[in-house]
Amino acid sequence: MKKRIVILFGGQSSEYAVSLESAASVIEHLDKQRYEPYLIGITTKGEWFKYEGTTKRIADDAWQQGKLTPVVLSPAGLWENGKKVHVDAILPIMHGKNGEDGSIQGLIQLSHLPLIGCDVTGSAICMDKHRAHQIVRADGIRVPNHIALFAGDPLPENLNYPLFVKPNRGGSSLGMSYLLDASGLALAVDKAFQYDEMVLLEEEVKGFEVGCAVMGCRQLVAGEVDEIEVGSGFFDYVEKYQLKTASIHVPARLAQNERQKIQQLAKRIYRLLGCRGFARVDLFVLENGELVFNEVNTIPGFTSHSRFPSMMKAIGYDMTELLTILIEEGIKDANSILTAVPN
Numbered sequence: 068m069k070k071r072i073v074i075l076f077g078g079q080s081s082e083y084a085v086s087l088e089s090a091a092s093v094i095e096h097l098d099k100q101r102y103e104p105y106l107i108g109i110t111t112k113g114e115w116f117k118y119e120g121t122t123k124r125i126a127d128d129a130w131q132q133g134k135l136t137p138v139v140l141s142p143a144g145l146w147e148n149g150k151k152v153h154v155d156a157i158l159p160i161m162h163g164k165n166g167e168d169g170s171i172q173g174l175i176q177l178s179h180l181p182l183i184g185c186d187v188t189g190s191a192i193c194m195d196k197h198r199a200h201q202i203v204r205a206d207g208i209r210v211p212n213h214i215a216l217f218a219g220d221p222l223p224e225n226l227n228y229p230l231f232v233k234p235n236r237g238g239s240s241l242g243m244s245y246l247l248d249a250s251g252l253a254l255a256v257d258k259a260f261q262y263d264e265m266v267l268l269e270e271e272v273k274g275f276e277v278g279c280a281v282m283g284c285r286q287l288v289a290g291e292v293d294e295i296e297v298g299s300g301f302f303d304y305v306e307k308y309q310l311k312t313a314s315i316h317v318p319a320r321l322a323q324n325e326r327q328k329i330q331q332l333a334k335r336i337y338r339l340l341g342c343r344g345f346a347r348v349d350l351f352v353l354e355n356g357e358l359v360f361n362e363v364n365t366i367p368g369f370t371s372h373s374r375f376p377s378m379m380k381a382i383g384y385d386m387t388e389l390l391t392i393l394i395e396e397g398i399k400d401a402n403s404i405l406t407a408v409p410n
Contacts (some may be wrong), residue, residue: 244258
């Protein structure tokens with residue numbers, strides 16, 4: 068009997084469009100011999116609908132023109148037209164606010180349905196760059212220095228430039244600015260505050276960025292390490308999704324022992340920040356080989372050209388096999404937690 072897997076997409080987030088592209092790829096590559104996808108789209112207004120239609124309409128943001136049925140997810144489970152729906156697990160493919168910050172994960176866990184991916188704790192911590200950096204630094208791992216600002220705080224003077232201005236909780240480099248001097252600081256801070264209530268002024272790390280895909284709950288598997296080569300500027304939203312001047316190298320242009328060191332540190336950070344299921348850990352490599360933690364993406368992109376599946380493909384997992392492993396291991400882990408906690 069096929070397992071019914073809910074795939075959540077969309078949502079009230081500035082990364083709504085990214086979610087649609089990733090979800091379309093996941094649906095396309097899901098093993099239909101093993102799984103029955105139950106698609107739930109969330110509009111930018113927060114409305115939940117079961118979607119029945121083509122995958123292309125999701126990718127093109129035309130899914131709301133398909134057959135839609137209102138659904139409700141609550142502590143009593145998933146409901147459609149007043150009837151409870153049996154599902155075997157929920158896989159959220161949502162990015163940014165309400166998708167990666169623990170909000171949707173909390174709702175899923177309250178419903179007592181198996182969640183595929185990071186739980187409330189891991190999602191919330193990793194989304195909060197300020198606090199994630201504090202935890203990682205306390206474990207002896209180097210992180211970039213930063214100053215945290217709240218609305219109304221005076222702009223600090225005598226800063227060291229260049230630096231990055233970024234929302235504390237956000238993804239895809241949205242709201243981020245790169246400043247060479249203080250002339251654009253006020254505008255950059257105002258821009259970042261459009262995405263979060265806390266803004267970080269973060270030092271520029273003189274090195275290049277690498278990433279490592281990690282999956283698992285108890286036994287972890289690290290994918291191949293990738294490397295971002297930026298042609299100009301920084302790895303912003305446009306570069307991440309269009310690669311106009313940037314290139315991604317898989318494997319990273321590093322010796323094998325250096326890549327293994329990155330894989331080990333990525334798994335250590337993954338554990339330290341409470342990740343489960345899957346995540347991508349991003350680091351900087353300095354000229355002297357020292358590693359500096361950047362961030363963890365708990366729901367990385369899942370298009371065929373995205374970094375997480377590319378790193379896993381490099382160690383032998385195609386997209387369909389990767390999704391099967393994530394779902395099966397996620398169900399096993401979630402069920403062990405659900406049975407251990409009394410209702």
